[in-house]
Amino acid sequence: MLFNLSRLRKQWRGLHARVERLEHQLKETDGIVDALLSDAQYTPHRDLGMNGQHRRKEVVEHLFDRLGFEQVIETGTFLGATTGYFATTFGVPVYTSELISRNHHFAKRSLRNISNIELHLQDSRSFLRDLSQNAVVTEKRTFFYLDAHWYDDLPLEDEIDILAPVWNNFVILIDDFQVPQDPGYQYDDYGPGQSLTMDYLDPIAKRHQLSIFFPRATSSEETGKRRGYCVVASATLADDVRTCELLVAN
Numbered sequence: 001m002l003f004n005l006s007r008l009r010k011q012w013r014g015l016h017a018r019v020e021r022l023e024h025q026l027k028e029t030d031g032i033v034d035a036l037l038s039d040a041q042y043t044p045h046r047d048l049g050m051n052g053q054h055r056r057k058e059v060v061e062h063l064f065d066r067l068g069f070e071q072v073i074e075t076g077t078f079l080g081a082t083t084g085y086f087a088t089t090f091g092v093p094v095y096t097s098e099l100i101s102r103n104h105h106f107a108k109r110s111l112r113n114i115s116n117i118e119l120h121l122q123d124s125r126s127f128l129r130d131l132s133q134n135a136v137v138t139e140k141r142t143f144f145y146l147d148a149h150w151y152d153d154l155p156l157e158d159e160i161d162i163l164a165p166v167w168n169n170f171v172i173l174i175d176d177f178q179v180p181q182d183p184g185y186q187y188d189d190y191g192p193g194q195s196l197t198m199d200y201l202d203p204i205a206k207r208h209q210l211s212i213f214f215p216r217a218t219s220s221e222e223t224g225k226r227r228g229y230c231v232v233a234s235a236t237l238a239d240d241v242r243t244c245e246l247l248v249a250n
Ligand SMILES: C[S@@+](CC[C@H](N)C(=O)[O-])C[C@H]1O[C@@H](n2cnc3c(N)ncnc32)[C@H](O)[C@@H]1O
Pocket: 049, 050, 051, 074, 075, 076, 077, 078, 079, 080, 081, 082, 083, 097, 098, 099, 100, 103, 122, 123, 124, 125, 147, 148, 149, 150, 151, 155
């Protein structure tokens, strides 16, 4: 009897998670169908991209002003809102990769009139490995936006392990990351050892001599989805990032 009850509970939890996933997918499909029917084309708007977070956009724009990035590499295109933001705000080449073909094709259509974007339908790890073979790309000062996390397979550690030994001058913004001492910022938790927190990132950062920074703005000062994030700098750019008063060193 007891055994059956715990089995039933487990089945119920599995069913509940499945329904939640299906609801999420349905909402996403609805959004895409609506946008396709309206022939959506990306038009810059302050609420579009970076989860609609104005304080975060100020941080990114400040970093671009100070550090003069020559390109952006994004993992996890989704519908291209942040891709469009990067391309139209900074005018530099933007490379982005997406795993799901429907998202990729939607983004491709929406961003079709912006020439400085290269969209790849590819897992983020093979995408970064391919780019890492191209010296023209790796020698440039690069802003990475690592946002390819949504499913049980979390590629973040691999992504950093691929890029950090090859690019010399880079800053990474990791989306959905826990901001210590500010629970108002939401973050991703994919289970034991797979939570986007300092416990996860610290050994990776040490391995590659990376410095970590957090937003100075509190979640209550932020707008949009209030997703947490951190900024990670290569050893070569850490001192420059440290001068950015919108960030606090870890
Ligand atoms: C949070 S969304 C990205 C949002 C987008 N960067 C933006 O700011 O609008 C995450 C996306 O990453 C994609 N994704 C998940 N795993 C991936 C992987 N291994 N490689 C590439 N894309 C992946 C998902 O399909 C999803 O579209």
